[in-house]
Every structure is written in structure tokens, then in C-alpha cells.
Amino acid sequence: MSILSNRKPAASPRPDEIWFTRCPVPTATGIAYKLGWLGEAFEADGIALRTLQESGTELGRHHYDHRLPTLIREGGxxxxxxxxxxxxxxxxxxxTWxxxxxxILARPDSGIRSAADLKGKRLALPGWSHNDIPAHVRGTSIARGMSLAGYKGALASAGLTFDDVGLIETPDRLRNIGGSGRDLLPRGQGQRSGVGRLWPIEALAEGKVDAIYVKGAAAIDQAREAGLVVAIDLDALPDRRFRVNNGTPRPITVHQSLIDDHFDLLVRFLAVTLRAADWVTEQPDRLRDILEYETEGSPEAVDQAYARLHEGLHPTLDAERLALFDSQKKFLFTHGFLDADFDLAGWVDPRPLEAARAFNEQRPALHTSALHTL
Structure with a gap:
């Protein structure tokens, strides 16, 4: 018997398409998409899987505001x-985590070798984003928010605060935060998502600041090209609290109407992505190729940045991740990135993920393409 057999029928007709969106980072959604599994899982029902990254700019805004009822988002x-x-x-x-x-990058002659060495230094703070939708400016100021959180973690690990450093504002250059059109361009056609413009590499290389925060494979490549060095590896810090940021934890969010009207389709989608998370340990060479496409990094940078990918790709709603996520929400509110605060517990719905896990456990040998029977 299906685990969903006791649920009420969908309240509205089957949609013609399901949308999903993700950032230029490793996600089970992106991996399942590149493997072709997501498309296979819905094709028998005539439901098309679409990505906002293959859409035009008008739909691309929903990467931020999530106003598509059938949109599933796995991203920052x-x-x-x-x-x-x-x-x-x-x-x-x-x-996920x-x-x-x-x-934290620095110039080779900076003398910065640990978090304690940041005291008295000039840290780059990217400016607020330029967004055609004024209400979206604060939330889309990704480089600013990530830099602040990264500095906060590094400083706290050494018993320091923002009072111990200087924050030097640099221009924000990212325009295409949702990566509209990214999936329409071949790999190797540079800066498909704009991630290459995210960090103030030039400000550091030119001596305008002493250190910058960066993240991901593409940033590792940029640092090497600019002759910069890693001063502080936040991933090496023993306490996860010092690494809470835009991608840690990384949420999967859906529109309420997708849960209310098409719960079974959401469960099917999540079941496929869970299987993709299982797959990552089995095909390292194929995985590297996918991650190069998703993150726009070189093979060497991908290997360096995502060596521990398999440890946190499976989504959960466990107490530790929720607590770390709540601390990020409070940080964003405190530093002016949110219109208002809200209760995290009221936002969480564990049912879809629980149902997806149960479905996969009931049919462990089922090929992904057969998931349309859910």
C-alpha cells in the first residue's frame, strides 16, 4: 500500500510543469537534474520539469520571491x-550542511595567518545590491551578507568582534542573482551565473583592503589567478557555529500550495533528490563533471572545495541544523537583511521529507524512472 494512499485527492488539477531553482552550488536537486532523473520521474504524467535558470529574467525573479506555486527551491x-x-x-x-x-583570503605579504591576525585589519564589505525590484535589495545582497557572516565567525573563533577590525565598503557587482539563462549556456562559457563577480578580488589584489571572504570552487580558481593566499580556512574550525552562513545550513523551501494541492508530486521530487544524494559516493568522476558545471569551478578547485560533499548532502530537519539555521535568521535580522523577524518553528513542515524517505525505504530497488508510480 502506498504511504500516500490515505491522503485526500489533490485539490486542483495536475500542473503541466513543476519548477525548481538552485544556486551555483552543490545540491542534490542539481545533481538529479543533470543525471536526467527528475525529468524521467515526471514524464509519464506529462509534467515538464523546468528550471528558473533556463528561463527569462521575468520568471527569474521568483528565485528570490518564490511566487510560483509549483516552485521548489534549494539554495542559499x-x-x-x-x-x-x-x-x-x-x-x-x-x-543540508x-x-x-x-x-578568508589575503595577499602573501599580509602577515595574516590566523583569525587572531585579523585584529586591526581592513576587511572588504561588499555594498548593498542594485536590484530593479527595491523590495529585493536587502535579501539579494548576497556578497555583503556572506562576508559579514564569514568575518563574524572567523573573529569569534579568536575571541574578537567587529569592533576589532575595519570594514571597508566595496561595490557590489552581481546583477543576475537567480542565474537566469544559466542552464541555456554551455559549460566553459564563462560566468554563466555571475558568481565570478561576487567577491571583491581586485580590491584585495590592489591593496585597498587586507582580507576578503570568499566561498566555493570558482573563488578558489580566482584566488589562484590573482596570486592570493588562504589566510583562514573556516571549514577547518572545529565549531560549526563559526561557519553558519548563506549556504550552511542550506534550505529546501516550497510554496504552501504545492504541499496543499500536490503533496504527492513534492514527495516524488524529494524522493528522487534523496536517491541522487545516495549516488554521489558511487560515481566520483561523473560527480566531478556535474559539480564543475553547477559551480563553474575547475576540476582541481571542485576536488578541494567539495571533498566532504557526501557528508551533508542529505537533507534533514534535525535539532542541530534547525538551531544553526535559526542563528542565521537572527543574524540576518540584526544586520538589516530582513523586513521582519518571524518564528522558525511555524515555517517548518517535516511531512514531505518524511514521506519521501518512507517511500524510498519501501522500494529500495526501484529505478528512479519508475518513481512516476508514486
Whole structure:
């Protein structure tokens, strides 16, 4: 008997398409998409799987505001939390924790070798984003929010605070936060998502600041090209609290109407992504190729940044991840990235993920393409 057999029928007709969106980072959603599993899981029902990254700019705005009822989002928490703070009817259905090379970079002659060495230094603070939608400016100021959180963690690990450093504002250059059109461009056609413009590499290389925060494979490549060095590896710090940031934890959010009207389709989607998370340990070479596409990093940078990918790719809603996520929400509110605060517990809905796990456990040998029977 299906685990969903006792649920009421869907309240509205089957949709013609399901949308999903993700950032240029490692996600089970992105991996399942590149493997072709998501498309296979829905094709028998005539439901098309679409990504906002293959859409035009008008739909691309929903990467931020989540106003597509059939949109599933796995990406950075700043945009997801900001949308909820603005009253969007979304629900949090899962959290991942992926170590992906959060670094403080410096010039080789800076003398910065540890977090304690940041005292008295000039740290780059990217400016607020330029967004055509004024209400989206704060939530889309990704580089600013991530840099602040990264510095906070590094400083706290050495018993320091923002009072011990100087924050030097640098221009924000990212325009395409949702990566609209990214999936329409071939790999190797540079800066498909704009991630290459995220960090103030030039300000550091030119001596305008003493250190910058960066994250991910593409940033590792940029640092090498600019002759910069890793001063502090936040991933090496023993306490996860010092690494809470936009991608740690990384949320999976959905529109409330998708849960209410098409619960079974959401469960099917999540079941496929859970299987993709299982797959990552089995095919390292194929995985590397996918991650190069998703993150825009070189093979060497991908290996360095995501060596521990398999440890946190499976989503959960466990107490530790929720507590760390709540601390990020409070940080964003305190530093002006949210319109309002809200109760995290009221945002969480564990049912879809629980149902997806139960479905996969009932049919462990089922090929992914047969998931349309759910």
C-alpha cells in the first residue's frame, strides 16, 4: 500500500510543469537534474520539469520571491529567509550542511595567518545590491551578507568582534542573482551565473583592503589567478557555529500550495533528490563533471572545495541544523537583511521529507524512472 494512499485527492488539477531553482552550488536537486532523473520521474504524467535558470529574467525573479506555486527551491538561505520575512507563503521542508571552502583570503605579504591576525585589519564589505525590484535589495545582497557572516565567525573563533577590525565598503557587482539563462549556456562559457563577480578580488589584489571572504570552487580558481593566499580556512574550525552562513545550513523551501494541492508530486521530487544524494559516493568522476558545471569551478578547485560533499548532502530537519539555521535568521535580522523577524518553528513542515524517505525505504530497488508510480 502506498504511504500516500490515505491522503485526500489533490485539490486542483495536475500542473503541466513543476519548477525548481538552485544556486551555483552543490545540491542534490542539481545533481538529479543533470543525471536526467527528475525529468524521467515526471514524464509519464506529462509534467515538464523546468528550471528558473533556463528561463527569462521575468520568471527569474521568483528565485528570490518564490511566487510560483509549483516552485521548489534549494539554495542559499538569505533569499529563502528574506522571502518568508516579506510574507511569502513558503514552507521549509529540509536543510543540508555542505562544507564548501569558506575562506578568508589575503595577499602573501599580509602577515595574516590566523583569525587572531585579523585584529586591526581592513576587511572588504561588499555594498548593498542594485536590484530593479527595491523590495529585493536587502535579501539579494548576497556578497555583503556572506562576508559579514564569514568575518563574524572567523573573529569569534579568536575571541574578537567587529569592533576589532575595519570594514571597508566595496561595490557590489552581481546583477543576475537567480542565474537566469544559466542552464541555456554551455559549460566553459564563462560566468554563466555571475558568481565570478561576487567577491571583491581586485580590491584585495590592489591593496585597498587586507582580507576578503570568499566561498566555493570558482573563488578558489580566482584566488589562484590573482596570486592570493588562504589566510583562514573556516571549514577547518572545529565549531560549526563559526561557519553558519548563506549556504550552511542550506534550505529546501516550497510554496504552501504545492504541499496543499500536490503533496504527492513534492514527495516524488524529494524522493528522487534523496536517491541522487545516495549516488554521489558511487560515481566520483561523473560527480566531478556535474559539480564543475553547477559551480563553474575547475576540476582541481571542485576536488578541494567539495571533498566532504557526501557528508551533508542529505537533507534533514534535525535539532542541530534547525538551531544553526535559526542563528542565521537572527543574524540576518540584526544586520538589516530582513523586513521582519518571524518564528522558525511555524515555517517548518517535516511531512514531505518524511514521506519521501518512507517511500524510498519501501522500494529500495526501484529505478528512479519508475518513481512516476508514486
Amino acid at each position: 538561505n538569505m533569499l529563502a529567509i528574506a522571502a518568508r520575512a516579506q510574507g511569502e507563503p513558503t514552507r521549509l521542508v529540509g536543510l 555542505i562544507e564548501e571552502s569558506q575562506l
